[in-house]
Amino acid sequence: MAPNLLQPPRGTHDLIGEDFARHHAVIDTARRIARLYGFAEWATPIFEDTRVFGRTLGDTSDVVTKEMYTFEDRGGESVTLRPEGTAGICRALVSNGLTQGMLPRKVFYAGPMFRYERPQKGRQRQFHQIGMEVLGAAEPLSDAEVIACGWHIQRELGVDEGTVLEVNTLGDTPSREAYRAALVAYFSAHREALSPESQVRLDKNPMRILDSKEAQDRALVADAPTIFAHLTDEARAFFDAVCSYLTGFGVPFRINPRIVRGLDYYSHTAFEFVTERLGAQGTVMAGGRYNGLVESMGGPPTPAVGWAAGIERLAMLLEASGRTPAPPRAVAVIPVGDAAEGAALEVLQALRSAGIVAEIAYKGNLKRRMERANRIAARYAVILGDAELTEGRAQLRDLDAGTQESILLAELPARLS
Numbered sequence: 001m002a003p004n005l006l007q008p009p010r011g012t013h014d015l016i017g018e019d020f021a022r023h024h025a026v027i028d029t030a031r032r033i034a035r036l037y038g039f040a041e042w043a044t045p046i047f048e049d050t051r052v053f054g055r056t057l058g059d060t061s062d063v064v065t066k067e068m069y070t071f072e073d074r075g076g077e078s079v080t081l082r083p084e085g086t087a088g089i090c091r092a093l094v095s096n097g098l099t100q101g102m103l104p105r106k107v108f109y110a111g112p113m114f115r116y117e118r119p120q121k122g123r124q125r126q127f128h129q130i131g132m133e134v135l136g137a138a139e140p141l142s143d144a145e146v147i148a149c150g151w152h153i154q155r156e157l158g159v160d161e162g163t164v165l166e167v168n169t170l171g172d173t174p175s176r177e178a179y180r181a182a183l184v185a186y187f188s189a190h191r192e193a194l195s196p197e198s199q200v201r202l203d204k205n206p207m208r209i210l211d212s213k214e215a216q217d218r219a220l221v222a223d224a225p226t227i228f229a230h231l232t233d234e235a236r237a238f239f240d241a242v243c244s245y246l247t248g249f250g251v252p253f254r255i256n257p258r259i260v261r262g263l264d265y266y267s268h269t270a271f272e273f274v275t276e277r278l279g280a281q282g283t284v285m286a287g288g289r290y291n292g293l294v295e296s297m298g299g300p301p302t303p304a305v306g307w308a309a310g311i312e313r314l315a316m317l318l319e320a321s322g323r324t325p326a327p328p329r330a331v332a333v334i335p336v337g338d339a340a341e342g343a344a345l346e347v348l349q350a351l352r353s354a355g356i357v358a359e360i361a362y363k364g365n366l367k368r369r370m371e372r373a374n375r376i377a378a379r380y381a382v383i384l385g386d387a388e389l390t391e392g393r394a395q396l397r398d399l400d401a402g403t404q405e406s407i408l409l410a411e412l413p414a415r416l417s
């Protein structure tokens with residue numbers, strides 16, 4: 001490698017060929033299924049006023065404390081490349097005056113996210129997410145529906161078999177306060193055994209210890225008390241309703257009391273779709289209920305629920321299950337002779353207008369252009385010769401079968417559709 005050959009920045013990757021095909025398939029499928037559930041797509045800026053994230057994601061989350069790409073722009077404003085989508089969507093709801101009237105709003109989004117992380121398999125600094133939010137709904141049916149849609153997307157992609165939906169509740173405020181006290185009591189008794197980071201979490205936000213990836217914490221977490229003994233009747237009824245609606249939607253799940261979310265704004269429902277097939281980075285899709293976020297953005301109290309999924313991780317599952325979509329195969333149009341050169345362009349446009357992928361090699365004789373047709377794995381070649389053209393005909397060669405026939409140009413699009 002030449003020493004000065006430029007590489008993509010650490011933790012980023014180029015999407016080319018099959019990588020792009022899988023990436024695109026994930027977005028396309030998600031978009032289509034989201035529409036079936038009544039979600040409308042929004043696009044918000046890739047960078048935001050830093051306060052959009054600082055205020056809302058929580059001071060103790062890894063994302064805010066260690067992972068944000070924050071910089072001062074030329075005008076002296078502090079801006080941040082978005083590390084996730086939800087805060088921007090909530091900001092947009094408030095900025096556009098959409099917090100009244102037509103609620104709930106059901107929003108889908110897709111795009112790049114940025115986190116300063118240690119790059120490894122399934123973990124990049126620029127990665128991409130699809131996600132959806134139901135804004136302005138407090139009912140447990142909305143939690144279940146948004147999860148059902150996420151599951152439906154995975155099923156449609158054909159990656160659902162290796163993933164398991166795990167759901168939990170983080171309760172309401174009184175439940176969480178009682179649980180927090182129980183956790184503090186438990187972890188304080190083992191303070192010395194906790195990782196240094198989790199010792200800090202113990203003082204600031206003990207529930208975050210449950211989310212720790214440190215091996216020494218994992219052992220303690222396994223025996224930690226769960227929230228279930230501390231739920232208020234309301235919080236328990238809410239959770240039970242979410243579970244029974246999930247069953248109603250036909251979504252398989254299991255309850256995992258260890259699930260907490262990486263960001264600070266969640267309450268009630270928390271869930272993850274996890275897989276064994278991606279090694280350490282096993283969470284494919286994750287989300288929950290966040291009733292306080294819109295308010296912290298300056299809007300009125302607006303209960304909401306949603307999820308985000310890593311497109312790269314879904315794409316890796318597509319690859320692992322051998323489901324990389326193949327691009328449509330082209331028809332190569334090959335002129336032989338002066339009159340045919342002009343006619344070829346008309347044929348190309350007629351095919352393209354009929355929705356058929358059609359290509360022409362920019363130069364070369366019949367042999368060279370046939371070589372090009374084979375290189376692009378064209379399905380058919382349409383060979384236009386001056387003489388045949390006067391009768392409005394061409395040769396249609398089936399490149400797989402190796403057979404050839406004379407065909408009327410007027411019949412080509414119908415024949416190849």
Ligand code: ATP
Nearest residue numbers: 117122123124127262283284285286308309310313
């Ligand atoms: P993790 O525990 O893997 O760090 P997280 O809790 O930080 O995940 P979320 O903020 O919930 O992740 O983001 C939702 C999804 O986005 C994740 O489940 C994952 O699929 C994807 N994701 C998050 N961070 C990255 C990253 N750095 N690279 C690739 N995908 C990511």
Ligand code: MG
Nearest residue numbers: 062063117262
């Ligand atoms: Mg993370």
